[in-house]
Amino acid sequence: MLEIDVNKVGFIIAKAREFETKEVGMGEDSGVAHTEEDIQDEEFQENLIAHGDEDSDDSTYEELKSWIEAFNDEDQCQVVALTWIGRGDFTADDWDEALRIATEEHNDRTAEYLLGMPLLPDYLEEGLSLFNLTYDE
Template sequence: MQRKLDKDWDLTIGPDTVRIFIEKAKAISAAVNEDYEDGQDHEVEFDGNGRDNHHHDGLAEEEVENLTEEELRELINDLNVDEAAELVALAWIGRGDYEAAEWTDAVTAAKERGNKRTAKYLMGMPMLGDWLEEGLEAIGA
């Protein structure tokens, strides 16, 4: 059983705020079609009369997904330098790059990498929601 660490730091970013990021990141991950293999052709079935019966139902879904992505991107971009560094550090801890006891080192490294492309960097992580959740759990927040 893992022992929770004594909390010897204060988060600039609130755990509830991080949980909002987690929910949005998981919603984006859930929207990805997991059975799609990049670069492969997929069969297209026609009903025989040569008409397209699709009616573009998928466009609304794409807009919703893009809104979720845009919301998450804007939320991350609205963070100050300390909050953004802590969010990156939480993801790194959750991913296993750092241990919870190395919190200060993780935050310092995140600040050194800069804040200009934090949203793009974080949103490029395929399991961002899970890693943030694991990072929060690891530090006992």
């Protein structure tokens, strides 16, 4: 069963949403105009995801990355397993299997792996929901 403090997961969800908002905030809100051609260009999208807009502050990303890196290995593996369950790779009944695989595949790039998922906060919320858990917002 999930042992990580759900409020730690809630913090990841909140910060990941904040980071998504900064990255996706193209056009009027961000003050940066991108053309349709830019948005359809795969290299442009990869660069935007990797670095965000030049005018945007990536401190949220760095804060969240540092925070996840500070988790012990067990908590990192639980977040990965919960993400996989929320994404539908496993069911809540498969928790032990998801956690076992997350533990086997654990490495020092867990934060980057998680933050590279565009729907990370949605996956985590869904994962918590499947366990009937909520967090303080």
